[in-house]
Amino acid sequence: MEYEVVIGLETHAELATIAKLFCGCSTKFGAEPNTHVCPICLGMPGVLPVMNKKAFEYALKAAVALDCEINRFTNFDRKSYYYPDLPKNYQISQNYYNLGIDGHMDMFVNGSIKMVRIHNVHLEEEAGKLIHPEEPGANYSLVDFNRAGVPLLEIVSYPDMRTVDEVESYMQTVRKILLYTEVSDCKMQEGSLRFEASISLRKKGTDKLGNRVEIKNLNSMKSVIKAIEYEAMRQSELLDRGETIDRETRLWDEVGEKSQRMRSKEESQDYRYFPEPDLLPVLIDEKWLSEVKNSIPELPLARKQRFIEAFKLSDYDASILTEEKVLADFFEECVKILDRPKAFSNWIINDLLREVKDRKLDISNLPIKPGQLAALVEIIEKGTISSTIAKEVFSEMIQTGKEPQKIVEEKGMAQISDEGLIESVIDKVIAVNPSVIEDYKKGKKNALAFLVGQVMKETKGKANPKIVNELLIQKVGS
Amino acid sequence: MKIDKKTIEYIANLSRIELSDQEKEVFIHQLSDILSYIEKLNKLNTEDIKPMAHSINTTNVFREDKLELPISREDALYNAPSTMGVFFKVPKVIE
Numbered sequence: 312m313e314y315e316v317v318i319g320l321e322t323h324a325e326l327a328t329i330a331k332l333f334c335g336c337s338t339k340f341g342a343e344p345n346t347h348v349c350p351i352c353l354g355m356p357g358v359l360p361v362m363n364k365k366a367f368e369y370a371l372k373a374a375v376a377l378d379c380e381i382n383r384f385t386n387f388d389r390k391s392y393y394y395p396d397l398p399k400n401y402q403i404s405q406n407y408y409n410l411g412i413d414g415h416m417d418m419f420v421n422g423s424i425k426m427v428r429i430h431n432v433h434l435e436e437e438a439g440k441l442i443h444p445e446e447p448g449a450n451y452s453l454v455d456f457n458r459a460g461v462p463l464l465e466i467v468s469y470p471d472m473r474t475v476d477e478v479e480s481y482m483q484t485v486r487k488i489l490l491y492t493e494v495s496d497c498k499m500q501e502g503s504l505r506f507e508a509s510i511s512l513r514k515k516g517t518d519k520l521g522n523r524v525e526i527k528n529l530n531s532m533k534s535v536i537k538a539i540e541y542e543a544m545r546q547s548e549l550l551d552r553g554e555t556i557d558r559e560t561r562l563w564d565e566v567g568e569k570s571q572r573m574r575s576k577e578e579s580q581d582y583r584y585f586p587e588p589d590l591l592p593v594l595i596d597e598k599w600l601s602e603v604k605n606s607i608p609e610l611p612l613a614r615k616q617r618f619i620e621a622f623k624l625s626d627y628d629a630s631i632l633t634e635e636k637v638l639a640d641f642f643e644e645c646v647k648i649l650d651r652p653k654a655f656s657n658w659i660i661n662d663l664l665r666e667v668k669d670r671k672l673d674i675s676n677l678p679i680k681p682g683q684l685a686a687l688v689e690i691i692e693k694g695t696i697s698s699t700i701a702k703e704v705f706s707e708m709i710q711t712g713k714e715p716q717k718i719v720e721e722k723g724m725a726q727i728s729d730e731g732l733i734e735s736v737i738d739k740v741i742a743v744n745p746s747v748i749e750d751y752k753k754g755k756k757n758a759l760a761f762l763v764g765q766v767m768k769e770t771k772g773k774a775n776p777k778i779v780n781e782l783l784i785q786k787v788g789s
Numbered sequence: 790m791k792i793d794k795k796t797i798e799y800i801a802n803l804s805r806i807e808l809s810d811q812e813k814e815v816f817i818h819q820l821s822d823i824l825s826y827i828e829k830l831n832k833l834n835t836e837d838i839k840p841m842a843h844s845i846n847t848t849n850v851f852r853e854d855k856l857e858l859p860i861s862r863e864d865a866l867y868n869a870p871s872t873m874g875v876f877f878k879v880p881k882v883i884e
Contacts, residue, residue, distance in 0.1 A: 346862050349860050363851070363852055443882070453877065591845065
């Protein structure tokens with residue numbers, strides 16, 4: 312039987328504030344356990360949470376960037392459940408008046424644009440971290456509350472995806488939007504960006520959604536894809552055997568590459584949402600909303616289209632340049648200084664990114680400045696250095712951070728365009744290669760390339776190859 | 790509204806408390822009485838009244854994104870029923 316796979320994703324992103332959502336504890340990752348805690352985030356009796364304005368604005372910014380309708384009146388709700396990573400036994404979240412609803416996101420899949428609808432975007436508090444001891448038979452778990460109370464954004468999509476390619480693109484596009492709007496650092500390895508998938512199958516050509524299965528514990532984009540492929544296979548096998556799919560939550564086992572039942576619908580949790588009495592509602596007026604709207608930069612997809620049109624870049628080049636905001640900003644800074652978009656695109660994609668990769672550098676901290684790359688491109692265009700030498704200068708720039716002109720001067724790398732000087736070298740080369748000259752005169756045209764090579768070798772690659780060519784032809788005849 | 794034994798058991802389970810049969814009987818009556826009392830509100834005409842999310846008529850109370858000093862780990866762990874090294878210790882979690 313042929314089935315259609317119906318996939319929806321929940322995205323959790325920790326927001327990039329320095330303090331937690333309801334208290335002044337640090338959100339910094341990797342601190343000593345239980346050192347970023349206070350009575351509020353430890354849920355001690357009698358304390359009152361007060362909302363971090365920046366966290367709220369970041370969430371609002373993300374909701375606007377995802378084209379959501381903004382609830383001008385939003386409120387927070389208590390989601391009750393007992394779990395030891397949650398010190399209050401409830402999580403402050405949103406349920407009745409989510410910050411943003413009915414949004415959508417455009418994404419690129421296999422060369423065309425696909426839209427995924429966003430069900431809602433809301434703000435909540437992060438839970439603490441549980442550590443499970445490895446010793447066999449241990450009957451305890453350990454808790455670190457540093458993460459408890461970190462502001463967490465949740466983005467819930469509609470089940471609008473049908474293939475893993477679409478899922479992959481969705482995850483990449485959401486990540487880029489959150490990075491472009493600078494509301495989250497999106498470091499999956501530190502858990503600041505996480506995904507949960509819900510998957511159901513239906514017979515091709517039918518409309519009714521099947522029972523959906525939610526999958527948790529997906530630690531990387533690769534796990535999300537693997538888990539979806541596994542789950543689609545598991546469900547189609549069950550359906551082929553005439554069995555039904557239980558609505559349930561399953562946990563992905565990273566090592567075994569399979570999912571296991573965590574709880575069924577009958578055991579599903581009863582969250583007993585009710586308005587959080589410790590927090591006051593938030594009203595978003597026109598002025599505030601328009602300020603937030605104005606703070607949203609051009610988003611990746613739009614920027615890519617603009618790069619293709621304004622700078623005549625290829626689809627591929629524009630994609631790579633807009634992959635990371637810092638890279639796209641770097642490129643545009645370069646073009647502002649010198650109008651050579653194609654040259655900058657080549658240098659950034661072929662050379663700069665290779666250096667960043669080889670040296671395992673952080674993309675947000677590029678080793679050269681736009682002005683330096685522009686200066687390099689300028690001296691190549693002027694003919695001060697050849698493009699071969701330019702590669703050496705570039706590598707030196709990365710290592711030392713020096714200006715290209717200075718490197719050229721110090722190392723005597725400037726291109727030789729002095730015809731008299733080049734002529735004297737040519738004479739020397741002709742004198743020691745009589746047989747090659749003979750060959751050339753007999754019509755062996757590639758002998759000329761050998762002679763050019765010899766001149767370049769004599770001048771350590773610095774002779775202007777165009778002039779060398781012209782002078783050689785003059786000397787030995789064409 | 791009448792609360793039955795099943796509902797009491799469900800609520801007790803959600804609250805992670807154990808009740809004896811005798812206690813269940815007591816709570817069936819108490820909770821039923823409370824709900825019947827609250828049910829009087831259903832008789833009021835609320836047609837033109839907007840749902841209220843909070844009893845205080847104030848909105849938009851925020852703090853700035855500024856760090857404040859945390860408490861010491863020693864203090865944080867002080868009241869915990871069980872600890873282990875730098876951590877809170879809890880019964881094994883299966884999920």
